[in-house]
Amino acid sequence: xxxxxxxxxxxxxxxxxxxxxxxxxxxxxxxxxxxxxxxxxxxxxxxxxxxxxxxxxxxxxxxxxxxxxxxxxxxxxxxxxxxxxxxxxxxxxxxxxxxxxxxxxxxxxxxxxxxxxxxxxxxxxxxxxxxxxxxxxxxxxxxxxxxxxxxxxxxxxxxxxxxxxxxxxxxxxxxxxxxxxxxxxxxxxxxxxxxxxxxxxxxxxxxxxxxxxxxxxxxxxxxxxxxxxxxxxxxxxxxxxxxxxxxxxxxxxxxxxxxxxxxxxxxxxxxxxxxxxxxxxxxxxxxxxxxxxxxxxx
Numbered sequence: 001x002x003x004x005x006x007x008x009x010x011x012x013x014x015x016x017x018x019x020x021x022x023x024x025x026x027x028x029x030x031x032x033x034x035x036x037x038x039x040x041x042x043x044x045x046x047x048x049x050x051x052x053x054x055x056x057x058x059x060x061x062x063x064x065x066x067x068x069x070x071x072x073x074x075x076x077x078x079x080x081x082x083x084x085x086x087x088x089x090x091x092x093x094x095x096x097x098x099x100x101x102x103x104x105x106x107x108x109x110x111x112x113x114x115x116x117x118x119x120x121x122x123x124x125x126x127x128x129x130x131x132x133x134x135x136x137x138x139x140x141x142x143x144x145x146x147x148x149x150x151x152x153x154x155x156x157x158x159x160x161x162x163x164x165x166x167x168x169x170x171x172x173x174x175x176x177x178x179x180x181x182x183x184x185x186x187x188x189x190x191x192x193x194x195x196x197x198x199x200x201x202x203x204x205x206x207x208x209x210x211x212x213x214x215x216x217x218x219x220x221x222x223x224x225x226x227x228x229x230x231x232x233x234x235x236x237x238x239x240x241x242x243x244x245x246x247x248x249x250x251x252x253x254x255x256x257x258x259x260x261x262x263x264x265x266x267x268x269x270x271x272x273x274x275x276x277x278x279x280x281x282x283x284x285x286x287x288x289x290x291x292x293x294x295x296x297x298x
Contacts, residue, residue, distance in 0.1 A: 079130045088134060
């Protein structure tokens with residue numbers, strides 16, 4: 001199976017690529033010409049996109065992909081007026097050009113990546129921020145391509161993710177840093193409920209969905225949304241206690257030292273349907289241990 005992946009330089013993309021290569025899939029990646037590709041596996045074929053839609057469509061027609069996994073996006077928790085153009089270019093225009101390439105070359109399926117932040121306060125649609133609004137807008141645009149081609153479009157919605165090798169400024173990396181330095185960290189009151197998934201579980205969901213899309217049940221996935229969720233949800237403050245228990249570290253956190261952000265997600269989206277056949281493999285404690293072992297060995 002020949003699969004094109006966007007967002008290959010990101011944390012999820014790198015982990016997904018390694019796992020798919022182990023299944024002997026033929027993996028291609030599309031990156032910007034300015035992207036650092038040093039961490040992409042050498043077995044991957046790389047297409048550098050010059051941001052000209054004609055060259056993208058020619059690439060699709062030449063390679064004739066079975067499917068596309070769309071991970072690339074620009075995430076901004078909040079935006080300024082100067083960010084609007086980049087959000088639309090990254091999260092709407094680029095995705096639409098991919099869909100045009102899919103239609104022109106008869107790609108069979110497209111796995112989109114959405115976010116729980118499209119569903120603030122558990123609404124069917126209520127974007128937390130402009131980033132989430134652009135993600136929803138792209139899904140609406142995809143409807144046209146589904147109706148005018150044979151493309152099967154499905155979405156996997158993610159909340160927060162973590163795991164070994166994650167270099168993003170995420171909560172466990174921040175806590176690991178202050179545990180080592182004994183810095184004091186001001187955080188919100190910490191009552192928001194956290195739904196954070198381990199990278200192996202996230203990758204597993206995509207792999208299972210690929211298998212479904214390569215089966216005689218693939219039509220059942222058209223226009224469907226699925227979620228990856230952790231069964232062990234807890235408040236941010238309680239999550240810090242689990243971290244301290246697992247690592248033996250003491251975190252110098254001032255809870256309430258800063259205000260909740262505007263439109264803070266106090267309770268994550270819980271109305272989603274998991275990928276058929278998927279289940280969480282690692283407990284939260286097991287996943288934190290694996291992650292911290294990797295960080296401390298670096």
